[in-house]
Amino acid sequence: MSKARLMQGNEACAEGALAAGVKFYAGYPITPSTEIAEIMAEKLPLIGGTFIQMEDEIGSMAAIIGASLTGAKALTATSGPGFSLKQENLGFAIATEVPCVLVNVQRAGPSTGLPTSPAQADVMQARWGTHGDHPIIALCPSSVQECYELTVKAFNFAEEFRQPVIMLMDEVVGHLREKVVLPESVEIVGRKKPSVSPDEYIPYENNESRIPAMANFGDGYRYHVTGLTHGENGLPTGKPAVAEKYLERLMRKLDPYLDRIQRYEEILLEDAELIVVAYGGPARSALEAVHAARSEGLNVGFFRPITIWPFPQDALERYADRRFLVPEMNSGQLVGEIERVVGRRQVERFNRIDGELITPDQILTRIQEVMIHV
Amino acid sequence: MAKQQFIFSGTGGQGLILAAIMLADAAVLAGQNVVQSQSYGPEARGGASKAEVIISDEAINYPKVQKPDLVLSISQEAYKKYGLSLDEEVVLIVDDTYVPETKPRSRNFYSLPLTKVTRTEFGSEQSANVVALGAVAAISRQLSLEQVREAVRQRAPKGTADRNLKALELGWQLGIGALKRAKA
Amino acid sequence: MFSDIAQYFRTEALPHIWCPGCGIGTITAAIVRSIKTLQLDQNKVVIVSGIGCSSRMPGYLDFNTLHTTHGRALAFATGIKASRPELDVFVIMGDGDASAIGGNHFIHAARRNIDLTAIIINNSIYGMTGGQSSPMTPHDKRATTSPYGNLERPFQILEVAKAAGATYGARATAFHNQLLTKLIVNAYNNPGFSVVETISQCPVAYGRRNKFKTPADMLLWQKEHGISAGRKELGAEDFLIGEIFKAEAPEYTQEYAKLRQRLKGE
Structure with missing residues (x-):
């Protein structure tokens, strides 16, 4: 240690x-x-x-x-x-x-x-x-x-x-x-380098992994990099079929890896009637409020997306029958994702935009409003 | 230990944030959980400055001080803002040079010559922040002198460790003396 | 002769997009010939460009090539050179690309004197978007966005480069192709930020709005008005060609290497 x-x-x-x-x-x-x-x-x-x-x-x-x-x-x-x-x-x-x-x-x-x-x-x-x-x-x-x-x-x-x-x-x-x-060592992943000779290298190859191998500039694999829509060879294209293939791969390249990419934290969700979804600094206030609500006998849980994008929608969808409260330090941004996943009627908001951290008391009050007074 | 919440308040440039960091370092050395945060204006010097430390043996979620256990004020303005309306359960420490006007309190109040002692010892006001840290640490009785000493040694700017350790000692003695007087 | 430089081209990427009579093609040949003259390792050459007609050039060339965003070529190139100084980095920009949207990157690349060879292809117009005036369109000349003649004064880009700290500045034209090749060689050999301004012709977007009947007329104009230092007194439309300034100053990546070395000693 x-x-x-x-x-x-x-x-x-x-x-x-x-x-x-x-x-x-x-x-x-x-x-x-x-x-x-x-x-x-x-x-x-x-x-x-x-x-x-x-x-x-x-x-x-x-x-x-x-x-x-x-x-x-x-x-x-x-x-x-x-x-x-x-x-x-x-x-x-x-x-x-x-x-x-x-x-x-x-x-x-x-x-x-x-x-x-x-x-x-x-x-x-x-x-x-x-x-x-x-x-x-x-x-x-x-x-x-x-x-x-x-x-x-x-x-x-x-x-x-x-x-x-x-x-x-x-x-x-x-x-x-x-x-x-801090851990004494961490797991480090490097980029996949080409395993073929420069002659055979396809810089934007549509391979099964959806992630093309990447050569360094200067290592003998001369290729073209452009912000123009390009084909597998890296050269610009105006051909609809090539453009579509490239964009399809680009848009779906993360799909096979979502299980690893989408990280989240779940606390006290099993019997939760209301789930507080919070992230970043304000999640600390939210967790404190959830514990305080529990000590008042309210069945409240906590869901924290650690990966905000791609939003962990499958994980959240498992709780689609619950109610939600989304405290954010904006006028309501991520709440749209939660509404999209579980439906608008079940989702309440709490927003603070004055430049001060949301306090646990503010969230607790909102929890009480939602669960008791309404 | 149960959750202990500290506010260090004064003017930008007095070194209060560094003092708060040192207190937090000492708490880490003591094996505690700790968070430290601050707020200040756009000025690097002058303007209100506030540093906070929370120490606890449990997880600390909300990182800001909600109810302080100890407030240190080294400017009249900071005293007015953070010290004046405190519950008397809360320990209040002020510097008698920069906070000349205080409302009488019956308990837990220490008006200490932090700046004066620093000037006498070092010929300038530099290190008054660490003198204040010493007094805070002694009066709060949460950390040992050795833990705070180690924190100061590690965190003091290059070449200032000896001077700051001396300052810590002075502050600690001021604090111990004040506690004794309060008991008497 | 194309065959003597064909090895430096991605022939599969041809034909190019440039209009008949455009100057960028012959300038491309000069750049490639200078690289050949210098006998640079093709695998160590990086060509970076921004956006515009001239910035399409790297796509046709068989090096490590990077076609970036509008005006940003020098910032990308700075990252490449600072990260791997042994690479030979050439930066191709148009006049709008380098002096308008990329103006800030240009002066700071010059200020750092980072060892990049910047080639500004100045055709006095935004060609790809159809002929709008650029910061290097001469006063009174016509463009789609200055239909009554350009009210603004053009940049003297080499003066800007010099004032900002570049250590080599030269000018040639698409017409003066052998001179251009020689100047690019010299620019490369300068250990610092080097700028070669190349006056080029855009017959379609500039020439036909400004009384040039044919591309050849534009080349003749370059021939007539591009004057070597000392040849004669400069007339109103004349401009100097050849080496315009040279200076010595610390080069950024070398200074950084020294810093690393110094820190090792401590």
């Missing part, structure tokens, strides 16, 4: 990235994520990696994609305003299937919003922020320990599935210091 220590959420995210083997960071300063850049600036040159502060958020996203194409595990971090700017090249990374991890420590918006008060403002932007149909993975930690563990996961998913992964943090966990116990 490794020693317990006090660590900040953003620091744990950076340490998780280092444990996962990050070798390249490009970023632009923005609160409340800047600590991640500062740690990377200090540590990457010590381990043969590279840190670069780019001229803007757009360039940062571009630079990590470039670095990843040379084989480096690559990271960037931002907050809401920067996340908006990164959408352009996030889409490029998705379309070209370049692994990378993008941390968004959410703060209250829209626009410059409330720096640096917490919010869960970018849940839908994480899903649909970049244009066009696309798959996405977004992970949402609730504790400092989880910031570490999920960042390792994020890199593993990115590499295994050739897929940008979003660490959707919030200011509550990003700036929280908490006791963590």
